[in-house]
Amino acid sequence: MGVLTTVFAFLLVLGPLVVIHELGHYLVGRLFGVKAEAFSVGFGKELAGWTDRRGTRWKLSALPLGGYVQFAGDMNPASAPDSGAAASVSPQERAQMFQFQPLWQRALIVFAGPLTNLLLCVAIFAAFTFFQGNRVIEPVISDFAEHSAAKAAGLAIGDRIVSIDGQGVGDVQDVARYVMLHADGRVPVVVERAGKQVRLPVTIATREIDDGFGKKARIGDLGIAFDQPVVAGFAPDSPAKAAGFAVGDRIVRIDDVDVTSFQDVVGQVQPRAGQTLRFTVLREGARHVFLVPVQKAMRPDGEGKAKAVGMIGVEAQIGRLVPVGPFKAVAIGFDRSFELLSDMLTGLRQIVFGERSVKELGGPIKIAQASGQQFSLGWENFVGFAAFISINLAFINLLPIPGLDGGHLAFYAAEWVRRKPLDVRSQEWAIRTGVMFLLALMLFVTVNDIVALPIFGG
Structure with missing residues (x-):
């Protein structure tokens, strides 16, 4: 930019x-x-x-x-x-x-x-929700990262998170909001497993993330994936679509590796640009196998340098969009706005008491940088x-x-x-x-x- x-x-x-x-x-x-x-x-x-x-x-x-x-x-x-x-x-x-x-x-x-x-x-927020629908992602664990704090604490694939530190969980955003702001905290997590509620103490790990523009931030991380490996759409000139994929297909296997989350798909595809992979998908109860050549694309790495990665041109199905009326949309707009205010208050308290670094405070230059970055991503990101x-x-x-x-x-x-x-x-x-x-x-x-x-x- x-x-x-x-x-x-x-x-x-x-x-x-x-x-x-x-x-x-x-x-x-x-x-x-x-x-x-x-x-x-x-x-x-x-x-x-x-x-x-x-x-x-x-x-x-x-x-x-x-x-x-x-x-x-x-x-x-x-x-x-x-x-x-x-x-x-x-x-x-x-x-x-x-x-x-x-x-x-x-x-x-x-x-x-x-x-x-x-x-x-x-x-x-209300306008986005009304015209696009309310995206709901069920807090059901589909996979774990390699060094997952949640898995180490005893959580399992298929568990539905009910509460964190006594705060009720309605969808994945409730989990993400709490965890991101409480790195290194030890909290009780209640999950629903086989019809019963199980309470487990979990120590939230710390992870450094990159915004894709070379800026890093320190956040809490449980090492959990909630995304299902279901195809929601295709990029232009998608190799997967050309090979026979359809919207709604659930990817269950890549070569000889089982897949339980879309992050698994990314992990298998990105390092293998130029190769042809064998995908097994589930469609209306039947298994189908497709051979897909992996395209090469250039993306910025954590240092902002261009790096070649593999892509097959599929879009993830992230939760489900639930249509809402205008009054419900306004209520959701208020909820999300007050959630942001609560997060800001928590972040300020953590900085005042030394739980977060003052380096995380940003001024006009950071706002200008972020403005330009979001502007480059399109009007929806910019308005958000x-x-x-x-x-x-x-x-x-x-x-x-x-x-x-x-x-x-x-x-x-x-x-x-x-x-x-x-x-x-x-x-x-x-x-x-x-x-x-x-x-x-x-x-x-x-x-x-x-x-x-x-x-x-x-």
């Missing part, structure tokens, strides 16, 4: 999400009669803008790493209240100033930004990534740090308890401290991003 493509994809993600976030503040403020003096996409020097008939200055600013709405009565874009703002204004102007609105209205105006980002994430960034913006803005929306909500909580607001000077100093902390954090994650670049060996 070129630098221009990466920058374009980054702006295409961040720009609309910032606008949506700030529109949440703006629209709710307008609903309550609060005047917005400025609506900015980006920080710093204004590059372009116009003033509408309500007196709001709409502008594009030089630093495209966020944005703000500055309401009447705000001293600066961080919404620090201006202690002298009410002294020289009329009662009508005072009624339009943010700081003099009722507590519940101020709280709703501030909360509207993160809420809008959350609702956008819900809408994207935008949903992920949107929920991240909601989460970060709700942290109780002065200068963020969560910091203002913390001020309002204190005001509600004390029955009077914090004095303006205290709020100003708290916001200045919070902004300094955020700038230091931004500098840290940016350095983190730079050090992780390939030119530095990251």
Whole structure:
């Protein structure tokens, strides 16, 4: 990917999400009669803008790493209240100033930004689910990796995972979400086997994964496969289709090796480019044998270098797609969005308590890289990534740090308890401290991003 493509994809993600976030503040403020003096996409020097008939200055600013709405009565874009703002204004102007609105209205105006980002994430997930169906993968073990933590603990092929560490399991995503975030943890796993529930203690292993673009991450791994070796479709010019494969065929044997998962198929095919393999498939209860020549294709390895691998041009059947109505799709959208929020909270807690490395924190450079990568994979991946960034913006803005929306909500909580607001000077100093902390954090994650670049060996 070129630098221009990466920058374009980054702006295409961040720009609309910032606008949506700030529109949440703006629209709710307008609903309550609060005047917005400025609506900015980006920080710093204004590059372009116009003033509408309500007196709001709409502008594009030089630093495209966020944005703000500055309401009447705000001293600066961080919404620090201006202690002298009410002294020289009329009662009508005072009624339009943010700081003099009722507590519940101020709280709703501030909360509207993160809420809008959350609702956008819900809408994207709901739309995907409604138009594509809800993919359900039963948590039934089909195979184990070579050094499987689950197999070592006593789990067996055919076991259905019921719960992990007391958390119920509905499908494979529930298993993956928990395991990925709890590397090296020892947890009880309950499985259903022959109609009975069996409880087994399992120590989750650690595995390093590559995203296909040379970036690595450390995750938990049980060494379990849930995918069934069933053909769901074919790539263009598929050798398997030309040899006689059909959609719905279940691959049960390759040469003299039994197959129980699609990962087995990949493991047998990828190292054998240029060879002809004998596939045994099960179709409507009958066995069929096909000789398939393995194509050679170039794919990036863990270091980002091109590597020749074998392919037969078949697509895996990953679970089943269940059609859902609009209300069910929205419910699933909320579920997945709150699952992401829960995962972010878990990850932040692990970093704070030293269970995960601070090197896993990413800043604008990593977001830009990921934006370009997802853009290169197609619109569906890109829109899904935008949903992920949107929920991240909601989460970060709700942290109780002065200068963020969560910091203002913390001020309002204190005001509600004390029955009077914090004095303006205290709020100003708290916001200045919070902004300094955020700038230091931004500098840290940016350095983190730079050090992780390939030119530095990251």
